[in-house]
Amino acid sequence: MSPDRHDPAPSHATAPPPMSKEAFRSLYDRLRAQALAGGTDRRSGTLSRLTPERVVAAAAGVRSGRTVSLAAPVETSPGPDDPHPASHSMIAPADGDADGHGLRFALDRFAMNVHGDADSHLDALCHVIFDGELYGGVPASTVTPDGAGALTVDLVRDGIVGRGVLLDIPRLRGVPWLDPGDAVTADELAAAEAAQDVTVGPGDLLFVRVGHRLRRRSLGPWDAARARAGLHPGAMDFLAERGVAALGSDGNNDTAPSVVADVAFPVHVLAVQAMGMHLMDYLDFEELVPVCEQSDRRHFLCVVAPLRLPSATGSPVNPIAVL
Template sequence: MTSYPHPSPGTPEPPAMSEAAFRELYRRMRDERVPGGTGDRPGALAELTPERVAAAAAEVRLGRSVSLAAPVETRPGPDSPEPATHRMTAPARREPDGYGLRFARDRFAMNVHGDVDSHLDALCHVIFDGELYGGVPASTVTPDGADALTLDLVRDGIVGRGVLLDVPRLKGVRWLEPGDAVTAGDLAAAEAAQRTTVGPGDLLFVRVGHRLRRRTLGPWDVTGARAGLHPTAMRFPAERRVAALGSDGNSDTAPSPVAGVAFPVHVLAVNALGLHLMDYLDLEELAAECARQDRWHFLCVVAPLRLPSATGSPVNPIAVL
């Protein structure tokens, strides 16, 4: 069991934002985003250079791999009204046993962008004011699929130096409560407390304790209440020039602190900064292992499915310590 420090003095709740203030923040981040929006690795992935990947691989010490994904949920619940479906297509129920060759077969289907299963968001996932990341017209996404900024951009995977920032550990609690919002100051404080650094090309993972709370207290309707990042916290990954962002929630706080914008962090991350998001990961085992080793960075390998025109994919990121 991970031990937690005594709580530090509380900080004021981050304020609500007007839509006008959010749009100004969006404009600044969009204008200052990482260049390279039209190449094979547009957006923040431009920071993930071969040299940085090689350096991340060279830092592996234990050779231990840890999954950052939760098991796919196939039972309905308050956070999963349309769960993934899995059914066996063979063998048939009345198929006799006996000698010779037979195959067991199954079929799987899921709502990729749901509120319970671990998944990665492609850059075509978030439309804001009629545009995708980089000013690409929203008309490139049709009922038949997307034609630009699709999952195909990460067909070769996302591999680099992962860094975990454990915000509940910083605050001396097991998890953040639904509605709590992580600030840029919280991220910087976690970075300092863990004696680690977040830099260009890193894959940043932020633990809010969502999975531990869900396992302990049971699932709840996360559309109305969940812990996540305050929109202003996105200054931290923007300034550090991270290549991708993941969380054990979906990065956005609910209810939204921005009037008129339901998922402001998604808008800032995917649409303004060109950051691939990883939602609803399970960071509990990783957090425990990082605490044991007192080392909060690791090689991370993210391998989405090959779905060329898709807006996202189920994902099982692997941390190698």
């Protein structure tokens, strides 16, 4: 079957438990109240948990000095999950201009739909609007056609550096990947901790593998906007209890179809808008997994350096794990 006609219907996934609109609203109100009452900063959100002491401790955990990228190669060809891919063009030299003596420069131009379903990116705190507000009650009117005026990706211009923890859910389940439509629960996050002998703690950067990238490479791309594996919104309780600073996944973090009626991206709403947590979507852990297996460690120093885009709602990102 050709990649652009791949059927995303689940083959062995267990249907995730639905969440009523009332239950979602209750969870939203509780997590939002906790975030605004204390433990997070109204400007930087959960990144306020990344204290200098925690950064130093994460750096002290480096053993081999090996570095691994957690980003996927940028896509420049259209596909069922990427109808508007990034564009890359050479603007110099023109044909024949590089020949001969003297100095020449090769120049290129790049453009990207940052929040697509294929490329690795970071969501700023101004990315999610819910009930007319951004995180911390900032009015949605601060986001205009000219750019965002508050909570932009510029908040992380100095980078995000801390202890990264990888929880591998397919490994826990004994499958290569989770099928589209499946969802990771809070209990599974706790079970993955125990199985991998690691504990998620305050200020950690949590990375949850669902196997999206491996499935895409094995079976071909599909319409991930319509069907994908992700986290169940109830799993956000786990992150709140552990004091996680940022969340990343090799998928979108949200499962599709959504388990909450009339809320298409409940994890984005809870994480970004309610809790003030930066998200990293569509990362790639397939190079990291064997390194973690070889070293028998699922935690590492992680360095995330978004582009300096003062009024943007997100950025392409290439997190680096240092083991």
